Amino acid sequence: MQVIKRLIIGFAGTALLASCGAGGDDQGTEYAPNMYHSVAYEPYTQITDKEAGRWVTSIEYVRDSSETNFSDHAEYHNSNYINPFHMNMRLPAPNTVSRNKSGYLPYRLKKDSLQFAAATLVSPLDTAAANAKAILADGKVLYETYCDHCHGAKGEGDGKVADKYAGVANLKGDAIKGVSEGHIFHVITMGKGLMQPHGSQVSPEDRWKIARYVKSLQAAK
Numbered sequence: 001m002q003v004i005k006r007l008i009i010g011f012a013g014t015a016l017l018a019s020c021g022a023g024g025d026d027q028g029t030e031y032a033p034n035m036y037h038s039v040a041y042e043p044y045t046q047i048t049d050k051e052a053g054r055w056v057t058s059i060e061y062v063r064d065s066s067e068t069n070f071s072d073h074a075e076y077h078n079s080n081y082i083n084p085f086h087m088n089m090r091l092p093a094p095n096t097v098s099r100n101k102s103g104y105l106p107y108r109l110k111k112d113s114l115q116f117a118a119a120t121l122v123s124p125l126d127t128a129a130a131n132a133k134a135i136l137a138d139g140k141v142l143y144e145t146y147c148d149h150c151h152g153a154k155g156e157g158d159g160k161v162a163d164k165y166a167g168v169a170n171l172k173g174d175a176i177k178g179v180s181e182g183h184i185f186h187v188i189t190m191g192k193g194l195m196q197p198h199g200s201q202v203s204p205e206d207r208w209k210i211a212r213y214v215k216s217l218q219a220a221k
């Protein structure tokens with residue numbers, strides 16, 4: 001009797017442990033599977049009628065080759081009755097334009113709109129004296145990273161690259177000295193003539209900081 005009991009316990013134990021083995025699409029036996037599998041929201045699905053068409057699949061469903069078994073519910077929430085059209089995704093609020101992470105609207109001015117940009121764009125950076133120093137300090141670092149090698153430390157068009165790359169503008173020259181921050185912002189963003197655009201490398205906020213710093217260079221003797 002003892003031997004049989006041990007054998008039964010042994011077999012039962014082995015079977016129990018073997019069922020834990022997972023691999024490939026087989027997740028093994030799970031206790032409280034909801035705790036392992038978070039319920040994902042599929043953004044574009046809007047299925048409300050479970051009987052109609054194919055129910056969005058779960059791994060379990062795919063395995064059922066008969067394709068007639070709809071009883072297994074997928075691991076997804078396939079519709080959300082709170083949202084328009086029962087979509088899981090929320091539509092953006094009407095008449096709104098999404099901003100980037102730093103809160104800026106998309107830049108829609110064309111390269112040849114320099115005059116318009118120069119006249120209308122206003123720097124969103126704080127003009128309070130308390131922040132002026134920090135903005136200029138950031139602007140300096142950014143200028144040294146992105147502009148110095150062409151335009152030179154003082155903006156006089158005498159950076160190292162200017163030796164090889166003819167035509168680098170002297171930012172303190174009469175024609176450029178008086179330009180607005182918006183003008184500089186647009187030139188950094190879109191480039192001008194021989195200068196290539198830097199819009200993809202430098203964030204809008206950083207471009208405004210550089211523009212502020214360039215103004216300070218232009219004001220310096």
Ligand code: HEC
Binds near residue numbers: 150161198211
């Ligand atoms: C690869 C060299 C190069 C780099 C880097 C460069 N520039 Fe220029 N920049 C030029 C050249 C060349 C011109 C003259 C463009 C022309 O008129 O053809 C110019 C012109 C300008 C002008 C004058 C635009 C006008 O209205 O005539 C400004 C302002 C300016 N750059 C600012 C910057 C700032 C700010 C940076 C850094 C973000 C920068 N540039 C980076 C080469 C460069």
